[in-house]
Amino acid sequence: MGKLSIELKDGKHAFAPGEQVEGRIEWSLDSNLRALELSLLWYTSGKGTRDVRVLHTHRIDSPGSFGLDKLSFTLPPGPYSFSGKLISLIWALELTCTPGDETVRQEIVVSPTGREILLTSVPGQGQDSRPRQSLQSILGVPHASA
Amino acid sequence: MRARDNPFAADRIERIRYRFAGTSLDELLTDLEEMNYRAAIMGPEGSGKTTLLEDLRQALEGKGLRTKSLFVNDESPLTEPQCRRFLSELVPQEVVLLDGADAIRRSSWFLFRRHTITRAAGLIITSHRPGLLTTLVECSTTPALLREIVDDLIPQAHAISPALLDDLHNRHKGNIRTCLRELYDLYAFLPQQ
Numbered sequence: 001m002g003k004l005s006i007e008l009k010d011g012k013h014a015f016a017p018g019e020q021v022e023g024r025i026e027w028s029l030d031s032n033l034r035a036l037e038l039s040l041l042w043y044t045s046g047k048g049t050r051d052v053r054v055l056h057t058h059r060i061d062s063p064g065s066f067g068l069d070k071l072s073f074t075l076p077p078g079p080y081s082f083s084g085k086l087i088s089l090i091w092a093l094e095l096t097c098t099p100g101d102e103t104v105r106q107e108i109v110v111s112p113t114g115r116e117i118l119l120t121s122v123p124g125q126g127q128d129s130r131p132r133q134s135l136q137s138i139l140g141v142p143h144a145s146a
Numbered sequence: 147m148r149a150r151d152n153p154f155a156a157d158r159i160e161r162i163r164y165r166f167a168g169t170s171l172d173e174l175l176t177d178l179e180e181m182n183y184r185a186a187i188m189g190p191e192g193s194g195k196t197t198l199l200e201d202l203r204q205a206l207e208g209k210g211l212r213t214k215s216l217f218v219n220d221e222s223p224l225t226e227p228q229c230r231r232f233l234s235e236l237v238p239q240e241v242v243l244l245d246g247a248d249a250i251r252r253s254s255w256f257l258f259r260r261h262t263i264t265r266a267a268g269l270i271i272t273s274h275r276p277g278l279l280t281t282l283v284e285c286s287t288t289p290a291l292l293r294e295i296v297d298d299l300i301p302q303a304h305a306i307s308p309a310l311l312d313d314l315h316n317r318h319k320g321n322i323r324t325c326l327r328e329l330y331d332l333y334a335f336l337p338q339q
Binding site: 045046047048049050083084085086087088090118 | 147148149150152155156157160327330331334335
């Protein structure tokens, strides 16, 4: 077992569109690696099929079994990080190694407000018509926390 | 609840692997080898055929076999030219994994069946009905299976009563996929914790 890590400068996780993302990656693995790949990407999560878009990839060939490197990516103007009830769009940095299936992912927020945009329902448009009060009766009694 | 927090989001459901009952992946692989890798995974909608086919794909590739997958359904139909192109690009070392064999036209199916006897290393299909190829396994679901899957997906604090899940399984006629979609909708309207 080894270790891959992504550390963002000053522990910053929220960025404005177009801003520079900076930090460093670190790896310490049992075997010699053929390559490491650091990607800047966004993906969706929700009811439908997942969409993924990789914006930038930084590849390090023959990185050895341990080391560190700087990371620096310029964010595009969009899309913003957002969440609704049906879909969320999530930005992330992902570090993977070859060979092996170790991956580490660091989520970031890309938004002009510094926070994920929360989508709310427009009254009368596309709202779920099921009565909300029935939810508690539909869901069982919560388990007592351990 | 935000979509990303929904325990029934599609990407979480895709991570669920096939649950074997009364058999195992190794036994299926042995059976497949004896059947010259020509067999059908049978079962109704939402019973795990596609999941099992994907698990078999990984297992076959793990054994060093090459695979070539094709997914067909009513929304993604296969035209005869597409079928001919797919078959013409096959190499004899490849095992063809055809998901939705009963959704392709009869003429295309005959082409598939004939072509893959000599020009592929095998043909494994999923189908709702028997008769296309010898059945390898028949997939089915139970309320207990739904409960087991839901238990794996949801945090304890949001546990759903077994009675609801049994009712859900019954209303969806055992289709686990649509059960999980309905649960997604239910959770979408949970207030933020």
